[in-house]
Amino acid sequence: MRAARLIRMVLLLQSRPRMTAAELAGELEVSERTVARDAQALSEAGVPVYAERGRAGGYALVGGYRTGLTGLAPEEAQALFLSGVPGALREMGLGEAASAARLKVSAALAPPVREASRAVSGRFHLDAPAWYTRPEAPGLLAPLAEAVWDDRRVAAAYRRADREVRRDLEPYGLVLKAGVWYVCARAEGAGRARVYRVDRFTEVRDLGTRFARDTGFDLARFWRERAEEFARSLLREEVRLRLSPAGARRLPGATDPRAAREALAAAGWRDGSARWVEDVVLPVESLEVAYEQLLGLGPEAEVVAPPELRDRLREAARRMAGLYG
Numbered sequence: 078m079r080a081a082r083l084i085r086m087v088l089l090l091q092s093r094p095r096m097t098a099a100e101l102a103g104e105l106e107v108s109e110r111t112v113a114r115d116a117q118a119l120s121e122a123g124v125p126v127y128a129e130r131g132r133a134g135g136y137a138l139v140g141g142y143r144t145g146l147t148g149l150a151p152e153e154a155q156a157l158f159l160s161g162v163p164g165a166l167r168e169m170g171l172g173e174a175a176s177a178a179r180l181k182v183s184a185a186l187a188p189p190v191r192e193a194s195r196a197v198s199g200r201f202h203l204d205a206p207a208w209y210t211r212p213e214a215p216g217l218l219a220p221l222a223e224a225v226w227d228d229r230r231v232a233a234a235y236r237r238a239d240r241e242v243r244r245d246l247e248p249y250g251l252v253l254k255a256g257v258w259y260v261c262a263r264a265e266g267a268g269r270a271r272v273y274r275v276d277r278f279t280e281v282r283d284l285g286t287r288f289a290r291d292t293g294f295d296l297a298r299f300w301r302e303r304a305e306e307f308a309r310s311l312l313r314e315e316v317r318l319r320l321s322p323a324g325a326r327r328l329p330g331a332t333d334p335r336a337a338r339e340a341l342a343a344a345g346w347r348d349g350s351a352r353w354v355e356d357v358v359l360p361v362e363s364l365e366v367a368y369e370q371l372l373g374l375g376p377e378a379e380v381v382a383p384p385e386l387r388d389r390l391r392e393a394a395r396r397m398a399g400l401y402g
Contacts, residue, residue, distance in 0.1 A: 315360055
């Protein structure tokens, strides 16, 4: 509805000093032309929205204008109370602060909305770590989290293979992936941020100075791009396959999902096809890993190349036939 969109636009402009038409269009999921019309409508309704032209321009509210349209609907309160990860907050040393904040928000909510938010904790729980692991919070996570919150430079020592590396870092953000903490940080003098496992830090010392955060840094996008690069860097070899329809459907679950889907698409496979898929070129981490993965597909996959992998699977099939023959 337009009214809800106008309110959201005002709240967005309250939260940031200035936003471009493209940024507002992206947040509101509308066109830039619609943003211009909405800004005009708000101005006519007495909300002091003004536009600045030029490369550094955008939309802003005049002189600290604030609106009281900050009430929460029940579904918004539910989303708010679902957004926290209690275990992660505790590990960063923010457990008590998060609990106090939730109590304050609950006390400020209208009774129906308060009940909606309370119902969430009894119905949903996020358990981030994978099965069969006992993750422990890294000892230096809390000081790193403090540095991230306050944009503070740190001197860090970091274990890498059989040696210890020392760096002055500008920590931009923390990521919790399958129970493992990572910090995305830029080393002094480096142009590009890198990813470090927090449990490999042996020392973190505040240098007493702040760094100027790059306002264009997007932690979610950075992590997604680095994760994709890392996954691709592991796939150093290729195997050539023939797959039955069942084998084609199961391939993404048996090997790297993205690599499998791209290989199937390149071979012209379409879900629902009843024909074997020929000439599927699949990137794999190694022939040893490929052997274990493809063995699980049984007779639904035939390795065409390389010969050494084909021979190894042939021998495995001969031995299996002996067991069941």
